Amino acid sequence: xxxxxxxxxxxxxxxxxxxxxxxxxxxGFRVVGRVASGEEAIGAAGALLPDLVLMDVNLPGMDGLExxxxxxxxxxxxVVLLLSTYDEDAGxxxxxECGAAAYITKSAFGPDRLREAWTAxxx
Numbered sequence: 001x002x003x004x005x006x007x008x009x010x011x012x013x014x015x016x017x018x019x020x021x022x023x024x025x026x027x028g029f030r031v032v033g034r035v036a037s038g039e040e041a042i043g044a045a046g047a048l049l050p051d052l053v054l055m056d057v058n059l060p061g062m063d064g065l066e067x068x069x070x071x072x073x074x075x076x077x078x079v080v081l082l083l084s085t086y087d088e089d090a091g092x093x094x095x096x097e098c099g100a101a102a103y104i105t106k107s108a109f110g111p112d113r114l115r116e117a118w119t120a121x122x123x
Contacts, residue, residue, distance in 0.1 A: 005032040007050035009041040011059050019054055026111040038062030042070055050078050057084035057094060068098040079121045083109055
């Protein structure tokens with residue numbers, strides 16, 4: 001079975017821990033890095049070459065939307081899933097702005113939603 005390598009980007013430690021726990025509970029997914037800013041995400045993605053980036057929308061400095069736009073220019077480009085506390089309606093606007101594969105509210109993020117989003121993005 002292929003393991004999906006995941007980079008988590010969030011500036012709030014409780015959310016980093018929660019997302020890490022979800023990844024650890026989900027068969028076939030493995031955390032390869034955790035960073036707290038958009039700038040760090042760009043550097044870590046270049047060094048770690050994750051398959052998947054879980055990207056918070058609101059970050060200090062470069063926000064998650066700009067970081068996602070830049071990650072999409074990488075070769076190979078990781079799949080980016082946006083996460084935030086904004087409602088689902090805001091997610092469609094965020095995806096249109098930056099080209100992320102999907103948006104999941106932080107309150108709805110769990111193993112099933114992670115697998116569904118990954119499957120849809122890589123189908």
